[in-house]
Amino acid sequence: xxxxxxxxxxxxxxxxxASAVFPMQRLGVEVWPIHTVQFSNHTGYGAWKGxxxxxxxxxxxxxxxxxxxxxxxxxxxxxxxxGSSDIGNGILSAVRRVKEAxxxxxxxxxxxxxxxxxxxxxxxxxxxxxxxxAVPAADIVTPNQFExxxxxxxSSATLAEAKASVAAxxxxxxxxxxxxSLHTEETPADALDLxxxxxxxxxxxxxxRLSLGVSGAGDAIAALFFVHFLRSRSAAKxxxxxxxxxxxxxxxxxxxxxxxxxxxxxxxEFVTPSHSFPVEAV
Ligand SMILES: Nc1ncnc2c1ncn2[C@@H]1O[C@H](COP(=O)(O)OP(=O)(O)O)[C@@H](O)[C@H]1O
Ligand SMILES: Cc1ncc(COP(=O)(O)O)c(C=O)c1O
Ligand SMILES: [Mg+2]
Numbered sequence: 001x002x003x004x005x006x007x008x009x010x011x012x013x014x015x016x017x018a019s020a021v022f023p024m025q026r027l028g029v030e031v032w033p034i035h036t037v038q039f040s041n042h043t044g045y046g047a048w049k050g051x052x053x054x055x056x057x058x059x060x061x062x063x064x065x066x067x068x069x070x071x072x073x074x075x076x077x078x079x080x081x082x083g084s085s086d087i088g089n090g091i092l093s094a095v096r097r098v099k100e101a102x103x104x105x106x107x108x109x110x111x112x113x114x115x116x117x118x119x120x121x122x123x124x125x126x127x128x129x130x131x132x133x134a135v136p137a138a139d140i141v142t143p144n145q146f147e148x149x150x151x152x153x154x155s156s157a158t159l160a161e162a163k164a165s166v167a168a169x170x171x172x173x174x175x176x177x178x179x180x181s182l183h184t185e186e187t188p189a190d191a192l193d194l195x196x197x198x199x200x201x202x203x204x205x206x207x208x209r210l211s212l213g214v215s216g217a218g219d220a221i222a223a224l225f226f227v228h229f230l231r232s233r234s235a236a237k238x239x240x241x242x243x244x245x246x247x248x249x250x251x252x253x254x255x256x257x258x259x260x261x262x263x264x265x266x267x268x269e270f271v272t273p274s275h276s277f278p279v280e281a282v
Pocket of ligand 3: 110112113133144218219
């Protein structure tokens with residue numbers, strides 16, 4: 001399986017491609033990473049160095065890949081942190097080229113915009129670009145609760161509201177939606193929910209809430225969900241597998257007291273997760 005992964009890259013630590021590429025490789029996927037930015041570290045530190053690339057650079061690399069004649073064997077495109085809405089256009093043009101070459105390829109868009117508590121952490125214009133252009137072009141989207149609320153223009157304070165928000169996002173285009181870190185009135189204080197919907201049903205996985213604040217978990221879970229969905233074509237199975245792996249990864253990270261997720265040290269969690277959680281139809 002071959003996945004074109006277009007997102008941010010950091011030299012130190014694990015967000016964007018530095019969080020997503022290795023778990024996919026560990027699952028046996030050939031990943032073709034293209035970086036939208038290269039920063040020293042993730043922006044959660046408040047300071048970083050590096051630069052944002054541009055749409056022509058993304059298109060140039062896709063051109064070079066196309067010249068190798070391999071776009072027809074690309075099974076999917078994964079996008080995440082975009083850097084600028086211009087880069088977003090470059091990503092959507094890559095998606096169009098891949099789908100022209102392989103109509104069965106799927107586009108999974110992780111609509112990285114912000115987070116509850118931290119607010120919007122991307123450049124102006126990106127939230128609207130995600131809502132008006134990227135999400136409508138996607139087959140699969142993986143918002144956190146903050147991003148779900150922004151995209152749907154609704155609130156998700158209860159499970160019923162969250163399901164209505166998911167349906168509103170599906171009405172924008174994507175058939176499959178996975179919501180991460182969902183906390184509704186029904187969610188116990190020491191837990192968090194994940195929802196996945198695929199047009200046939202909505203499923204929930206509930207895991208304990210760990211006391212750590214790290215970046216990059218969303219990038220890892222989007223990559224894992226996408227790979228498991230491409231393989232199983234089941235949103236429920238992909239949700240169970242991705243949630244178990246990321247929980248194991250974060251539990252190890254918490255135990256080690258690390259500020260960065262233990263993508264390398266806890267790599268066995270991607271293949272043989274040490275925890276598993278039931279999937280409930282809701
Ligand atoms: N504090 C936490 N405790 C347990 N699991 C967590 C925690 N933070 C993140 N996760 C897991 O990682 C997933 C993705 O993280 P999330 O923070 O929602 O993504 P993002 O970084 O995109 O906002 C969550 O759905 C959850 O499964
Ligand atoms: C460069 C970069 N990419 C991606 C992300 C997204 O990380 P997360 O997976 O926590 O949403 C961040 C968050 O700070 C970031 O700074
Ligand atoms: Mg995210």
